Amino acid sequence: MTVHLEVAEGVGTLRLDRPPMNALDVATQDRLKELAEEATRREDVRAVVIYGGEKVFAAGADIKEMQAMDHAAMVLRARGLQDSFTAVARIPKPVVAAVTGYALGGGCELALCADYRIAGENAKLGQPEVLLGLIPGAGGTQRLSRLIGPSKAKDLIFTGRQVRADEALALGLVDRVVPADEVYTQAHAWAAKLAQGPVIALRAAKEAVDTGLETDIDTGLAVERNWFAGLFATEDRERGMRSFVEDGPGKAKFL
Secondary structure, three states, rough: EEEEEEEEEEEEEEOOOOOOOOOEHHHHHHHHHHHHHHHHHOOOOEEEEEEEEOOEEEOOOOOHHOOOOOOHHHHHHHHHHHHHHHHOOOOOOOEEEEEOOOOOOOHHHHHOOOOOOEOOOOEEEEHHHHHHHHOOOEEEEHHHHHOOHOOOOOHHHHOOOOEEHHHHHHHHHOEEEOOOHHHHHHHHHHHHHHHOHHHHHHHHHHHHHHHHOOOOOHHHHHHHHHHHHHHHHOOHHHHHHHHHHHHOOOOOOOO
């Protein structure tokens, strides 16, 4: 299998495993969707890390496979490509991308599906599809512009240039830069901490933020309002408030 789901301490690691560059062929895309949906369903997975290994995150699509596809073939495949990435973006739990080495094209688009991105000092990110006479097709034109703004996104998409970790951090494309050999450890620690948090509240927060980015503010506020009120029916809310009153802030233990 080209993608694995490994679970420990409430954290599910979606590990890409297609040496040498984790090229995202159709089989890998489909497997990614399958395991993202499994991570969504499993109660023992409370947070997720996306990881490609110590040397490379994912260098993009399998160009040889794509070269053999004509317009009719891609019309049939394009939705499946997007659906595999959307399945990752829609995991209703905290998701962090642990980026080492190249995260280009589909690799960059996969990192964009995470809630948070930790990159190694050796990371290089970009959307080079224009250099092939294409545009990003797995969400890059949409998620990148929402993350870093349209003008910066257009610069990366129009030029196809790669950016190193420090520039990616300055652009807001990644959230933290660490030594390459610490990427997975720090990503897992981020996820493990959140895996101990209130599951339903974290799900609510993610849905409210993501929905708000995709719609008008009134609709976003309605989603926030409904989740906020609904959380008053949860045991985690009772536990959190009781702990605050009795022991002070930040000491609640959630199941």
